[in-house]
Amino acid sequence: MKTENNKVTVIGLGSMGITLARLLLQKGYQVRVWNRTPEKAAELVKEGAILTRDIAEAITASPVIVICVYNHEATQNILRTKTVETLLDGKLLLQLSTISPKEAIESESWAAEHGASYINGGIQAAPTQMGQPDTPILISGKERTYLAVEPVLKVFGGAISYLGEKIAASPTVDLATLSYIYGASIGFFHGARIIESQGISVADYANIVAGISPSFGAFLKHEGHMIHTENYAITESPLRISVEATARLEQTALEAGINSEFPAFAAALFKKAHVAGYGDQEVAAIIKVLREQ
Ligand SMILES: NC(=O)c1ccc[n+]([C@@H]2O[C@H](COP(=O)([O-])OP(=O)(O)OC[C@H]3O[C@@H](n4cnc5c(N)ncnc54)[C@H](OP(=O)(O)O)[C@@H]3O)[C@@H](O)[C@H]2O)c1
Structure with missing residues (x-):
């Protein structure tokens, strides 16, 4: 009716x-x-x-x-x-x-x-x-x-x-999840260039990314909890290994002659966190760099 x-x-x-x-x-x-x-x-x-x-x-x-x-x-x-x-x-x-x-x-x-x-x-x-x-x-x-x-x-x-009841809440969270998706997407597309530069199948790479995404989700949930509680003691991933990993990404891009904008951006942020003395904290401590203007 x-x-x-x-x-x-x-x-x-x-x-x-x-x-x-x-x-x-x-x-x-x-x-x-x-x-x-x-x-x-x-x-x-x-x-x-x-x-x-x-x-x-x-x-x-x-x-x-x-x-x-x-x-x-x-x-x-x-x-x-x-x-x-x-x-x-x-x-x-x-x-x-x-x-x-x-x-x-x-x-x-x-x-x-x-x-x-x-x-x-x-x-x-x-x-x-x-x-x-x-x-x-x-x-x-x-x-x-x-x-x-x-x-x-x-x-x-x-x-x-x-x-x-705060009307701004849903567009705010929407923006934050968009930030996550775009950050991850640019990383994914740069990854596709690494794969292409070595003649490996991008389709296979995409399958592997789909498979590992749920465990990355669980990892990010843990990192979010650490920020929420302002606890940066190392529990899963020391920030210093991300300094090394992003520097390696940039160096590899330069060696392979592929676009290096994304790894240069990531490496610069982690280097800044390292210089600020957060290397021996959990990777979530990068938020302290992002809180600066
Ligand atoms: N598609 C997705 O995957 C997705 C996911 C999440 C959220 N959204 C959100 O949903 C909304 C709509 O997305 P969509 O994918 O449906 O977009 P879309 O296919 O580009 O359709 C846009 C709609 O907006 C109308 N429009 C655009 N400019 C207008 C104007 N100046 N005056 C009047 N009507 C206008 C279009 O009318 P005409 O048909 O006359 O052009 C059409 O109805 C967006 O805000 C988007 O961010 C989309």
Whole structure:
């Protein structure tokens, strides 16, 4: 049976927005969609979505509005009009576009000014990984808003981390996990150049990386705990071996005639930590260098 609670509007039909709308349809929601380029809704309409070309109609149609567009500016272009603002009273806005902590704070105030509840989410998965029991989504905002939208969120992913009422929490953690992923990715791609320079299979290397990633995750969890407790006594990995390892990476890149920017950056940071006297502490002590301006 369709009730008011079954109605959800999805704004933004990029690869993620289409996935979100499709998952809602599969769970029996009445899904209204709007996109700057309406043609992208063609498949979803065949699957049961109602395409709305008028943004005012998209807002009016449902109590819950999911926004998943390119960035904050795109969200503003769509929602910050007098027409839309007069329709927001009583609506629940679930922002799933990736935005910054400051933009989230500003968005929450703007929504409140217009009588809407606002909650912010950071999706930590690719479109094909959505809708699974282990799909991770970071959420922050008023608890009552979170509880009201929780059934919709659970359609998108089962591993929801509710980070509390501070709206900036989810974009902040999202930025931190992005930093981790980009750091690891650049390291991975530099590794691919090392492999190529020796004529070894990059596909085999990628398989090996996938295999060792869970144990690296466990290692980083341990290092994070050491930072949290400000305890840098050596437990797993002395910082001095990372000084040596990153210097070797740089030297090897120079010898192989491949790009050396990533190892030069890493080696310089560890050298700085060594010069500062942290060599005989746990590798997590590099945080002390990063805390300096
Ligand atoms: N894809 C992922 O793996 C992934 C993972 C986690 C989080 N996210 C986040 O999810 C959000 C959407 O990602 P996506 O992969 O769906 O991106 P996408 O495929 O590039 O789609 C971007 C969407 O934003 C709309 N848009 C862009 N600029 C606009 C503007 N100025 N005014 C109005 N609409 C505008 C596009 O409309 P048109 O169709 O008209 O161009 C489209 O609906 C992003 O914030 C992204 O960081 C994505």
